[in-house]
Amino acid sequence: MSFKFEIKKKIEGSLARVGEIHTPHGIIHTPAFVIVGTKATVKSLTPEQVKELGAETVLANTYHLYLEPGDERIARMGGLHKVMNWQGPTMTDSGGFQVFSLGAAYGKNISKLTKAGAEPELLLPEVSEELAKAKPAQISEEGVSFRSHIDGSSHYFTPKKSIDIQHNLGADIIVAFDECTSPNEPFAYQRQALDRTHRWAKACLAHHLSSPQSELQALYGVVQGGRFEDLRKESAQALVEMKAEDVKGNVRGFDGYAIGGSFAKEDMATAVAWVNGELPEDKPRHLLGIGEPEDLFMGVEQGCDTFDCVAPTRIARNGQHYTKTGKINIRNLEFRDDLGPVDEGCECYTCKHYTRAYVSHLHRSDEMLAATLSSIHNLYFIVNLVKHIRQSLIEGNFQEFKTEFLSKYKTK
């Protein structure tokens, strides 16, 4: 197995560490931000642009690629790296998040993160059976039935199926099929969902190790448990204990762990800390779907090695840009005649060559280049923020860097 995690430096009195994840397609220098390219493309960017802005790893999605163009077709085309023309490390998500976004969260105002003091109606249990039926994802004990968001056709995912798809896709790091629950679900449901996620994790591990692909691809288990300390810790422990025999007869566990779930923002740091306190030090930890600057500092501090998030590219397409002083929406009137760069002092391609006024114009006129230039900037900002965090850990001035950055960076 060519996958390896090396810790280069541990930070005293903290869960944070600096490391390297070795994959068949290169090294991920951790802490690292993984760029999301759901449908085997980072929206609006070529792989050359992705590489140039400093990204090492790209994450694609099982559910989306299974539907279109089909994982078997991707395999026939030569696999994810080949079709994308991306030579670096890759990950695929399992479709577990779609269990949530197309299931419990469907049609509701809930997402990966819930605002502090979320609306009371979100805390109410599902009342309408009709509404429940309208959801494209329905969970059963064995798996999840989906209706395609593209054409409405029915599909069924099981742990085994998710792993098969991810084997066909061929990413360096793949993820166990899990149920991402809503933070508003009560303990009893979280308990039940967690047991199910664990059974699925076990099935994923066994199926993965029974395939020769396990020599080439690493599998991460996903910790769930909602906002409950005992469930979170139990989840981490349960996954760590899971073992199965691989094709060569070696008994193996997960190659790494991912932390999943939808959080109330104020709960996230504690949940991550609970989990990482339980996970073994020598395995990489990925924090799924998290990536705002303040969250990245938190995640690193609490012992996470990698992160992925759609925010940099999604908000870029909607005109919003990271700057050292907080996010700005370039479409706003105040930037229409602003001849400065998007973020003063930024070394990205966009900031080196274009003005706020021009980027604003591109967004106002819905030009395709708007998405490209803005995504380059935002991805550069976040990828390099995490690189900077890594450097500060190496140099021993993480706290100083964090304090300085966050004192200037305004969140609303």
Next chain:
RNA sequence: GCGCAGGUGGCAGAGCGGUCAAUUGCAAUAGACUGUAAAUCUAUCGCCCUAUGGGCUACGGGGGUUCAAAUCCCUCCCUGCGCA
């Protein structure tokens, strides 16, 4: 000059006697977005106020009919098309 069709909020374009400060789209002004149902979604969008209510000014100009007119009539101005 004659005939026909039109002139409605920044633009396009509904409405054709009361339920119209006026459908809708675009533009505009903000906001949201955290394992991508997302190049998406939401709000506001005549003026003023003691604002889940009230007042004022408005559908080319002017004048009428009517309890009531963006909607009907007269007239003037303007635009497009056709014919001279």
